[in-house]
Amino acid sequence: MTSSTLEHSQSQFLSESESWSTSTLPESARLVRDSSAHWLSEVVAELVAFLSLKPNWDSYEAIPVRIENVKTAIELLFNFSAASTPRPSVVPTNLGGVQIEWHQKAIDLEIEIHSPVAIDVCFEDLEKGVEREYELRSDLHILEDLVSKLSQQ
Amino acid sequence: MGQGLPNFDKPPLFEVALAVQFQPLENFKSAHLGLLWERYRDEFPLIEEHCLLEPQFERFGIRRTSTVPFKLEMMDRPPTPRCWFVKENGSQLIQVQRDRFIHNWRKRGEEANYPRYEAIRDLFEKELVEFASFVAEESLGPLEFNQCEITYVNEIEPNSVWCEHSQLNRILTVFSDDSGEQELPKLENANLRVRFLLEGDDGKPIGRLHVNVEPRHRADSGKPIYFMTLTARGAPKTSDVNGLMHFLDYGRQVVVKSFASLTSKEMHGTWEGPHD
Numbered sequence: 014m015t016s017s018t019l020e021h022s023q024s025q026f027l028s029e030s031e032s033w034s035t036s037t038l039p040e041s042a043r044l045v046r047d048s049s050a051h052w053l054s055e056v057v058a059e060l061v062a063f064l065s066l067k068p069n070w071d072s073y074e075a076i077p078v079r080i081e082n083v084k085t086a087i088e089l090l091f092n093f094s095a096a097s098t099p100r101p102s103v104v105p106t107n108l109g110g111v112q113i114e115w116h117q118k119a120i121d122l123e124i125e126i127h128s129p130v131a132i133d134v135c136f137e138d139l140e141k142g143v144e145r146e147y148e149l150r151s152d153l154h155i156l157e158d159l160v161s162k163l164s165q166q
Numbered sequence: 167m168g169q170g171l172p173n174f175d176k177p178p179l180f181e182v183a184l185a186v187q188f189q190p191l192e193n194f195k196s197a198h199l200g201l202l203w204e205r206y207r208d209e210f211p212l213i214e215e216h217c218l219l220e221p222q223f224e225r226f227g228i229r230r231t232s233t234v235p236f237k238l239e240m241m242d243r244p245p246t247p248r249c250w251f252v253k254e255n256g257s258q259l260i261q262v263q264r265d266r267f268i269h270n271w272r273k274r275g276e277e278a279n280y281p282r283y284e285a286i287r288d289l290f291e292k293e294l295v296e297f298a299s300f301v302a303e304e305s306l307g308p309l310e311f312n313q314c315e316i317t318y319v320n321e322i323e324p325n326s327v328w329c330e331h332s333q334l335n336r337i338l339t340v341f342s343d344d345s346g347e348q349e350l351p352k353l354e355n356a357n358l359r360v361r362f363l364l365e366g367d368d369g370k371p372i373g374r375l376h377v378n379v380e381p382r383h384r385a386d387s388g389k390p391i392y393f394m395t396l397t398a399r400g401a402p403k404t405s406d407v408n409g410l411m412h413f414l415d416y417g418r419q420v421v422v423k424s425f426a427s428l429t430s431k432e433m434h435g436t437w438e439g440p441h442d
Contacts, residue, residue, distance in 0.1 A: 015219060016183040016184075016185035016219070016261070016266075016268045016270070016315060016317055017181055017183050017270070017317050017319050017395065018181065018183075018250075018259070018270055018272060019180075019181060019319055019393065019395070021216075025384070025385055025386075026382040026383070026384060026385060026391065026393070027382055027383045027384075027385055061238070064240060079190070080238055080239075080240055081190065081221055083238065084221075084238050087238075088228070089228075092228045092229060128189060128310075128312065129221070129223050129312065130223060130312045130313075130401055150401060151223065151224055151225050151226060151371070151372075151400070151401050152225075152226045152227060152370060152371060153225055153226060153227040153228055154226060154227030155227070156227065157227060
């Protein structure tokens with residue numbers, strides 16, 4: 014959140030930093046380097062399409078999906094999905110949020126993004142009889158563990 | 167409030183910013199910036215427009231956020247700009263955009279005195295309360311604070327302790343030019359970015375301290391300087407003004423103590439401190 018005005022003082026101070034790079038690793042490769050799931054670009058396109066939903070898109074006074082929630086969903090998918098992670102479904106919610114969900118064999122995992130700092134998670138493992146709910150704010154450590162369980166199935 | 171914190175008579179402060187980020191106000195339009203300016207105009211008679219700041223969130227348990235270089239923008243309407251309302255002498259300003267409210271103090275002129283945190287904090291709180299009242303009166307939506315930050319920018323000038331960028335080890339306690347038995351080429355300069363975790367009483371992360379050290383030259387004299395920027399950022403415990411101010415007070419303590427800890431005793435002497 015660069016709240017400093019320093020970037021606007023460039024004429025007073027000459028920077029030493031250089032952005033020139035001889036690395037042959039393209040930006041896109043850095044982004045998807047080790048583990049991206051094959052479905053990622055399709056799901057990202059679905060999420061971005063939510064942004065064109067108009068007010069009342071569900072006929073029940075739903076509000077448009079907020080851009081920051083779509084962005085958060087994309088960040089989470091990039092961070093927590095591996096090549097072996099099954100494809101999730103994504104759905105808009107009527108309060109401007111986004112839900113990412115997996116219903117795989119015995120595991121149900123739902124991640125509802127109300128805002129970038131209000132994320133509800135519901136996890137259920139029917140085989141082991143485990144059911145958990147989490148209200149996450151900024152600490153998202155648990156997500157990596159939950160999403161990895163999907164890959165192990 | 168400042169008790170027990172290291173205090174310098176001549177701190178190298180160049181800028182201080184207190185900032186809060188909130189849920190974007192969907193109904194906030196360019197015209198509202200003009201209406202809002204009326205409330206501050208007597209004290210901040212100058213106005214500037216700038217590009218929007220991207221939202222920033224401190225999250226934990228995410229490994230790759232900083233490597234996702236995508237930008238998502240709605241193009242169905244022109245973006246409402248970020249406005250600066252600036253004091254006549256340029257030393258203080260308010261920055262406003264649809265999800266951000268910031269107060270900056272900037273050093274203007276060699277003789278300018280730092281008014282101290284308490285004075286800037288009081289101004290920020292007063293101006294923010296005014297902003298909240300404007301948002302309520304114009305029915306622009308709930309003001310839900312989700313991140314806040316405090317930033318200190320220090321301009322470290324060459325003096326009897328150091329005179330060229332290669333001598334960063336004389337400025338910082340965490341930087342060494344000792345390469346042991348191996349030989350390194352001569353250091354020219356260094357650009358450092360360090361992140362520290364801020365933890366709550368329960369040991370869980372609540373924010374981060376970002377420290378950037380950047381070499382520059384003065385455009386007029388060519389003199390080398392280092393800019394050292396310390397930013398404490400995180401989510402307030404509660405999304406109201408009290409929660410926000412509580413985090414800023416805590417962040418200020420972290421920034422001030424860390425600055426003293428990261429810089430050398432020799433440099434402290436030139437800034438005439440620290441006194442408790």
